[in-house]
Amino acid sequence: MNEFLMIMKSEWLITAIIFLLLLIKLGKGMKNGSLLLLVQVLLLLNFITGFFFNKEGSLFDGMYHTSSVIIFQKNILSLGVYLISLLFADWLKKSEHLPEFFILLLSALLGMFFMISSGNLLMFFLSLELATIPVAAMANFDLGKKISSEAAMKMILSSAFSSGILLFGISLVYGATGTISFVTLPTQLNGSTLQILAFVFLFAAFAFKLSIVPFHLWTADVYEGAPMATTAFLSVISKGSIAFIFMSALYKVFGSMNEIWYNMVMILSIATMIIGNLFALRQQNIKRFLAFSSIAQVGFILVGISSSSTEGVSSVVYFVLIYVFSNLAAFAVAASISSQTGKEKVDDYKGLYKTNPFLSWVLALALFSLAGIPPTAGFFGKLFLLTAGASKANYMFITVAALNMIVSLYYYLRVIRAVFMDKNEQPIEKINTDPATKLGLVICGAGIVLTGLLSWIYDYIQSLN
């Protein structure tokens, strides 16, 4: 009994917080400010306890399993959710339905935890749905805005369609092998045509959720229309968790079909990087710009995944950790500007440094990290991803990835030039950021610098494997 509680500890904690919020909502209710503070404290506690009393093992006949890498991945996601509760405090305080927002957000997080831990295709499918349906509802949270409901509509239809494709793939896997367990499935794989077809369907569904290129069309629209907190959650936490389970599914379950999926991952990775970068070049809206830049980042994650080695695992986990800090910081700066002035164009950011030096520096740090410029952690993250990818000795692929990093410099630096160098008669006025947002931005900034400089973090991730 005790073991049962301890192995699923992180899920139990999230469930407890969800029920607490439900009770608060049903009862008298609280003022938004104090409720937000309570949620922030609870999420911080949840993140801290993630490092203690951890137990590895599997439950429910292998349907649920956990290991030290999985626990660390869950900690990264908890950290990201805690940072979201800090960084978007401005918007959250104004929201009329604050408890519901966190109930949906934490339900999605719970789904992601189960998804990372799943040891069975049924469990995987259920948790994937738990992780996506609430996010579609969250995308509709600006109820009065037209683009918010348009974004939610695009999100729910594309995710429902992709889960249809996923299920068709799973049914073919079941037909071809007779099992849906991640333990017995690899022993039944022999590379027959039906199995390859099933694998292609599964791969397409994953590509939909990760917004890999031929399936990326929903991403920019959903990111632009949804409220910023949802966008940040979608682009960081949701992407990160899908990348984790995608990686472990490819390595552990479909490891024997390595030759088949290596080429698929390589081609899609090149296409994702190139198209993400080319579309990011011409974006004027900062949210769409960040959307396409996050598509390009997924291309780099795929370079790491293609290596199918333990270096691949640790470099992807490390990169997602850095990505949480840098992307959340960029979104938070954009969110605090847009919630107070309504400005979202890159041109509006001209001369921001004159009026808001703190926000400008955080934005610059985040964008440098996303571009991969040396003192920031983003450089080390990309370096490890490319080194892991290079272990397959496919140097053309790595060269294309490195060239794409140079292209991406252009559009990241375009924003930085607008902020620091361009003159503007009417720059954005001084923004009053919430103290919680300031704290979050400082944590993000420190994370961006320190994750790269402290070498024991990467060593620790590597020791988990």
Next chain:
Amino acid sequence: MMEPGLYHILFISTALFFIGVYGFFTRRNLVTMLMSIELVLNSVNLNFIAFNKYLWPNRLDGVFFTIFIIAIAAAEAATAIAIIINLYRSHRSIDVENAEEMKY
């Protein structure tokens, strides 16, 4: 009269899947698009039942999967319809062609 075999059922379910995909891509009414997705999900259910009956009669994974798919499809449809109602309130239409504020 011939007994229907696995191939017959797989033919129907695959046809249903692609009818659903075709409907999803060509229809412009949001509710019809949702119905097309339901067709896709039901074709998967048929697949699971057929595989379970003909290929792996001793393993019940397929039947259980079907039950879960039905439940999840209901949850998904509920959320989607709530979103569509909200879209109707702001756009006065449930035609996807009218929801086109954001383009690249």
